[in-house]
Every structure is written in C-alpha cells, then in structure tokens.
Amino acid sequence: MKFEKIIATCVEINSEIFFIVKINTKCPLKRSLRRILLYRGSLLRLQALGVKRVYSYTLGSETGVSAEQVRKDFSEYHIKGNQRGGYRVDKLIGEMETIFHNNGNHNIIVVGRGNIGSSLANYNNFIQRQINIVATFDIDPSKQRIRSDIPVYTMERMKEIIDRFEVRTAIIAVPDMVAQNVCDQLVKYGIDGIVNFAPVILKVTDDIIVNNVNLSDEIESVIYCVSLTGLEEF
Amino acid sequence: MKFEKIIATCVEINSEIFFIVKINTKCPLKRSLRRILLYRGSLLRLQALGVKRVYSYTLGSETGVSAEQVRKDFSEYHIKGNQRGGYRVDKLIGEMETIFHNNGNHNIIVVGRGNIGSSLANYNNFIQRQINIVATFDIDPSKQRIRSDIPVYTMERMKEIIDRFEVRTAIIAVPDMVAQNVCDQLVKYGIDGIVNFAPVILKVTDDIIVNNVNLSDEIESVIYCVSLTGLEEF
DNA sequence: TAGATTGTTAATCGATTAACAATC
DNA sequence: TAGATTGTTAATCGATTAACAATC
Numbered sequence: 001m002k003f004e005k006i007i008a009t010c011v012e013i014n015s016e017i018f019f020i021v022k023i024n025t026k027c028p029l030k031r032s033l034r035r036i037l038l039y040r041g042s043l044l045r046l047q048a049l050g051v052k053r054v055y056s057y058t059l060g061s062e063t064g065v066s067a068e069q070v071r072k073d074f075s076e077y078h079i080k081g082n083q084r085g086g087y088r089v090d091k092l093i094g095e096m097e098t099i100f101h102n103n104g105n106h107n108i109i110v111v112g113r114g115n116i117g118s119s120l121a122n123y124n125n126f127i128q129r130q131i132n133i134v135a136t137f138d139i140d141p142s143k144q145r146i147r148s149d150i151p152v153y154t155m156e157r158m159k160e161i162i163d164r165f166e167v168r169t170a171i172i173a174v175p176d177m178v179a180q181n182v183c184d185q186l187v188k189y190g191i192d193g194i195v196n197f198a199p200v201i202l203k204v205t206d207d208i209i210v211n212n213v214n215l216s217d218e219i220e221s222v223i224y225c226v227s228l229t230g231l232e233e234f
Numbered sequence: 235m236k237f238e239k240i241i242a243t244c245v246e247i248n249s250e251i252f253f254i255v256k257i258n259t260k261c262p263l264k265r266s267l268r269r270i271l272l273y274r275g276s277l278l279r280l281q282a283l284g285v286k287r288v289y290s291y292t293l294g295s296e297t298g299v300s301a302e303q304v305r306k307d308f309s310e311y312h313i314k315g316n317q318r319g320g321y322r323v324d325k326l327i328g329e330m331e332t333i334f335h336n337n338g339n340h341n342i343i344v345v346g347r348g349n350i351g352s353s354l355a356n357y358n359n360f361i362q363r364q365i366n367i368v369a370t371f372d373i374d375p376s377k378q379r380i381r382s383d384i385p386v387y388t389m390e391r392m393k394e395i396i397d398r399f400e401v402r403t404a405i406i407a408v409p410d411m412v413a414q415n416v417c418d419q420l421v422k423y424g425i426d427g428i429v430n431f432a433p434v435i436l437k438v439t440d441d442i443i444v445n446n447v448n449l450s451d452e453i454e455s456v457i458y459c460v461s462l463t464g465l466e467e468f
Numbered sequence: 469t470a471g472a473t474t475g476t477t478a479a480t481c482g483a484t485t486a487a488c489a490a491t492c
Numbered sequence: 493t494a495g496a497t498t499g500t501t502a503a504t505c506g507a508t509t510a511a512c513a514a515t516c
Contacts, residue, residue: 029458030506030507031506031507031508033458034455037451037454037458038448041448041451045410055472055473055474056473057473062435066508066509068508068509068510069507069509071475071476072475072476072507072509074475075474075475075476080474081473081475082473082474083474083516084472084473084516085473085516087474100461106457108453108457114353114356115349115350115352115353116349116353118353119348119352119353122348122349123349123449125410125449126453168457168460169457176279176359193456193457193460194456195453199275199279199359201276201296201297209459209460209463210456213449213452215353215354215357215447216360216363217271218445219342219403219405219429219445220334220365221267221271222444222445223334223340223342223365223427224263224271224335225263226402226403226426226427227334227335265482289496289497289498290497291497302484302485302486303483305500306483306484306500308499309498309499309500314498314499316491316497317490317492317496317497317498318491318495318496318497318498320498321498
C-alpha cells in the first residue's frame, strides 16, 4: 500500500483561482487480485451449475485468462490443486473467501436512488457475493415511496445508518454536480471506500479508497476498438 | 491488434460434456489510450467551466495521474504543448477526437430495458461524448410504454434497427441467463463490439470486441482495499 | 508406468517513474 | 535572461508469457 505525497495544485477558471487539494488514484488493486475476484465469480456460477472440479485451462477459458496465468495467480496466493484432478470448486471458493477476509457480509450504502442507484439496489448478484446493500439515499422525498426490498431514506439519516450498520463502503450514484458534496459528507461520516459512478474525479485525501466507474469510458473504448478493426496493418 | 489462436476446451457439468469454443479477452485498449479517454472527459468538463489552458500537472491532478505520465502519454500520441503556456483545452480536445476518429456520432443500441438499460438510456453524459443510443430493446412488450426520448422496441426489430442506423456496438444489459443468447443474436446481425453488464463471460469468436463491466467486482475491490487499511505493514 | 496437469523459475514484454535536456 | 514547463530518453518496476521440472 503506497501513500503518495500531498501536492496542492491550482486551476484558473475565468480568472478565479481554485486549489485542488489532492486526488486519489483509482483503487489500486493488483491485477492478479482482480483476477481472483473474476475467478471467484466464475466459480460461484459453475458451482450453481453443479460443477465439482475445474482445471486451470477450464477456469481460464471461462474467464478469458490463459491457463498459465490462472496457475501463476493461484501460486501467488498459495492456492494448491491436485496434479491429476485439478482443483475442487468448493475448496477454491473457500480459499478465495479467506483472501478477501470474507467472514460475514459487507454492509454498503448507495447514495442516489436514480436509475443507477436502483439498478444496484435490484442487482441480485450481490447476495451471492456477500455484498449487502443496507440502505439507499436520495434528496427527493418522493423516492421514499419506491417499493423495494432496500429502503430509501433522506440524506439526513445517512450518519445514523452508517453508524448502525458499521458501513465502510459507499456507492455514489448521484448527478455529477453534487457528487463531490456527497463524497465530502460520506468521508465526514467515516466512510473509507467509495465506488463512484458520477463522471467526475472526486477530490479526497489519500486514506480514502476511490474506484471510479465511468460508463462512457467503458463504451468508448469498445467503440474505439471496433473502429480499428477493418483497418488492420498486417 | 493481436489475434489469438482458437483453443477448444470442455467442462463437465453433471457428467455432460460442454465445449467452449473460444473466449475473447477484455477489450484490450492500451492503458495510455484509456487515459487519453480519461483526459478527454476531464477536459470536456473543464471546457464547460470556461477553462482555456491546462498544464500537465493540472490535468494530472484532475484525473489522478502524474504530470510526467500525462506528458508521456501526450508524447506517445504526438500531442504538442507550449513550453511556457501548457496546453490549450480546445486544441487538446480536438486532437483527442482525431485519435478516436470521432468525426460524427457513434450509433449504439442497448439490449435490455431494465434498470441498467434505463440508466444508460437516461445518462446525459453520452451526448457530450458523441455516443448516440438510437434504440433499446426488451422482450417484455409492456416496456414499450416507457416514456423516454429513446424508444423501446421488441427484440424482433433488432436486425432492422442495426442495419438502418449502421450500429456496430451494442450494450448487453439483460439478466445473466439470456446474455449469451442475446450476444449470439447481436453477432449474427453484424455487431462487432459489445459492452456486457451481465455477470457472465460471453463466448464469442476472436473478431468480436467484448468489454465486460462487472459491477460486483468493482464494488468488491473497494471492499477489499478498505479491509486492508488499518492492518498496514510499515 | 505413462500421461496429464500442476507449480515454479526464468525470460520477455509493457508500463511507469526518474532524470534531464530542450525551449518558450 | 531566468524560470517554468514541456518532451524525450534511460532506468525501474511490475505483469505476462514461456519453459519445464515436479507429481498425482
């Protein structure tokens, strides 16, 4: 875990000077560890289908990773298989849970109950992964009438809920203009990790983990790749 | 652009053997190019605020990238600045558009008008980025009554719309169980690029670009990073 | 045993950082 | 000019691939 030095920078906007305190880099999870997350997702799915054993090349093929890479990753985290029968699915999942300290559910909250907020609230993939959305928040009081398993509260109750459920990770799914405000509030209430869906880079201190998910970027990179095909240099 | 060799693999599920033709790796956009996308997003925002000029350290700070990295990236794509006055925002944006061949709008479609599909349909960040959602599709005919700028069609009209608007990129926002079916259909109708929000790895041939956006993984990596803080080794 | 598969080490590749020269 | 900033080359770091030995 590296701590970067704090650099203050400034921008000139219409001859007014603004100071930018410091930016946190994207959640710096090692590639190998992200792949472990990927393998786990795949294994949970295979397990649900009744698969008992996998080989490195099976799992690799399932996740789009080479068999060598899978074994290399397993080796890094001391996950052992059997040189004849591959890996037992349930054992693998267990070992991965240990890596992620997944002893129990992780309580998270979602701020903003618009479309993205609602997608997340209704996303049933989370239960399997022990991600537990305890509440969502929205400034619009009419949103509280939404019928859903996951409650919608006004912003006033944020601190209370964060404390009660010992929430450390929050999702920001509010419009860009208020994302920074919400972020500051969350940090003030003790949140350590943020998944940010607003297309702005949040200004936070170094001790806060931020993962920016930019949907436009994800789509644009595909559009770009597609525009390259056809005009190949051989 | 690299073309991988085709490897056929098989899995045993309840003593039935399934063959997996080939998996496409995640949209393999170079890191530097992804950052160009990131810079562009930031520059568009700054431009809207009235910012005329940026320095490498300003833009770096805005995007969470080091100033050296910014200059290195610019150098790779032959983007030149002024050794005294930094870079002109409008000129930068223009040069980035050229890199992405962004001469005109890119028509895309969204399959699945659930929560994620609707988020995307209502996401106003796309217009600025010249991403143009021409239609959404859903099997549920009642969804066609949704009031929105972007129409909802039944699956039957997919081919027609793809042809008419020359769509090459599609977004899959359907439940996991049908994602592969939808994918196969899209490919049959001539789609070259897919952004997949279903938590399954799609099986496609090598010539199709797939970018898997897994929301659980994004959240989990933050949860993991957060769980690490506090137990630092110094 | 022979063969298939794991597990690890070494070699390569790509991406980031550091250093500094060029220049407005 | 002096100073700040760009732009590029070299050094380092990390991640992937290749090769192969270990073993069930």
